[in-house]
Amino acid sequence: MDTRELFARNYKDLLKGYIETQDEQALYGAEQISKSFIKNNILPEEIVNLHIQALLEISPELHDQIQTSMNFLLETMISYGLAHQEYQLLREKQLEIKSEIHVAARMQKMLLKSAIPKTDDLDIGVISVPANQMNGDYHHFVKGKDGSISIAIADIIGKGIPAALSMSMIKYAMDSFPESEMSTDAILASLNRVVERNVDPSMFITMFYAQYKPGSGKLYYSSAGHEPGFFYSGKDNTFREFEAKGLVLGVNPDTTYSQYELEIEKGDMIVLLTDGVTECRKGDVFIERNEVLEVIKSYMHLPAQEIVNQVYRHFERLQNFQLRDDFTLVILKKVV
Structure with a gap:
């Protein structure tokens, strides 16, 4: 079983447990698996897709409108993920430029000192x-x-x-x-x-x-x-x-x-x-x-x-x- 299959099974078990009991322990499990998602670079749209698949397995009779809304959420998160990646790249570039300007400013101060x-x-x-x-x-x-x-x-x-x-x-x-x-x-x-x-x-x-x-x-x-x-x-x-x-x-x-x-x-x-x-x-x-x-x-x-x-x-x-x-x-x- 690969990592994503393991995530899918664990996520379904946690979701099923929460739907049935709605207790705090299940929410704690969600917090832990979220950390695993970040550690393994699981994108937001992949998490939504895991949720959809788990929900369909738990409730095959899921109403068509709910399933359609989940598909809409999935498309939204795909766009969000792409925009977030672009934002992160721009932010990294900005930090890099700021660092270079900081070094240049220090050099300028040293070179122009009188x-x-x-x-x-x-x-x-x-x-x-x-x-x-x-x-x-x-x-x-x-x-x-x-x-x-x-x-x-x-x-x-x-x-x-x-x-x-x-x-x-x-x-x-x-x-x-x-x-x-x-x-x-x-x-x-x-x-x-x-x-x-x-x-x-x-x-x-x-x-x-x-x-x-x-x-x-x-x-x-x-x-x-x-x-x-x-x-x-x-x-x-x-x-x-x-x-x-x-x-x-x-x-x-x-x-x-x-x-x-x-x-x-x-x-x-x-x-x-x-x-x-x-x-x-x-x-x-x-x-x-x-x-x-x-x-x-x-x-x-x-x-x-x-x-x-x-x-x-x-x-x-x-x-x-x-x-x-x-x-x-x-x-x-x-x-x-």
């Missing part, structure tokens, strides 16, 4: 939080041999793994430049050619690139269509936006960029960010840029890292802890 440079002149704070597993924002620091500090902040128009790969390419392109020896406009022009040649035409990258020179106390900067940051003047106690124009990276290989300069004094502050900060929402309404400044002002007395942490927590709560976009904020305070 340590905050130590300097006597500047107090630097950074926070970058992805809305999903992969981060479409990027920040980069380089400390030159002359003590200069180079800062890049970028945002890719396009998300997911393609965006992460593009950011990795940008990072390694930047690592190949003698950054402390190149002007900010020249660096953006070089990166623009890299992006135009290697990134899908449907994706573009915005970037703000700055270099602080401690010898002169000046900040040199250029922008490739990036979200304007803010400059705080300690002397005047005022904020103003950085005025820097430039086309996003990857549109035209011959694009040129302009370099601007700004003298930084003790008590001044530089705020660089992505649109995930300025486009936070209250419900379905975008906040105003002035609201971002008001929040920053309320924490200005703190060290730079604590400022960015507190600003992030504020907007995280504002959005019910569900980021709509990647959130990156960099603050530099001139302390000497």
Whole structure:
């Protein structure tokens, strides 16, 4: 007697016992045989068919309408079984993709990691939080041999793994430049050619690139269509936006960029960010840029890292802890 024949006989005996006695012991038997069905991969339609055959053997005079309804149930369970198998396959595939994205996110975090440079002149704070597993924002620091500090902040128009790969390419392109020896406009022009040649035409990258020179106390900067940051003047106690124009990276290989300069004094502050900060929402309404400044002002007395942490927590709560976009904020305070 093969396994299915044994199942059929045991099922008929259990069903007959329950029909005759309707006691709990028979139901316990049904529970045990159900576990055997799962263990032996017996499909739902096979169980229904076992039920029909057992019922016909127990009650050969079974009314035609009841038998017909059981046949209908059998067809229903066949369709259910096929749909359930498809669902299980899709679920397994989804879990596999999630696992791959998790690994990719960990690799991205490792590859794009940029340590905050130590300097006597500047107090630097950074926070970058992805809305999903992969981060479409990027920040980069380089400390030159002359003590200069180079800062890049970028945002890719396009998300997911393609965006992460593009950011990795940008990072390694930047690592190949003698950054402390190149002007900010020249660096953006070089990166623009890299992006135009290697990134899908449907994706573009915005970037703000700055270099602080401690010898002169000046900040040199250029922008490739990036979200304007803010400059705080300690002397005047005022904020103003950085005025820097430039086309996003990857549109035209011959694009040129302009370099601007700004003298930084003790008590001044530089705020660089992505649109995930300025486009936070209250419900379905975008906040105003002035609201971002008001929040920053309320924490200005703190060290730079604590400022960015507190600003992030504020907007995280504002959005019910569900980021709509990647959130990156960099603050530099001139302390000497």
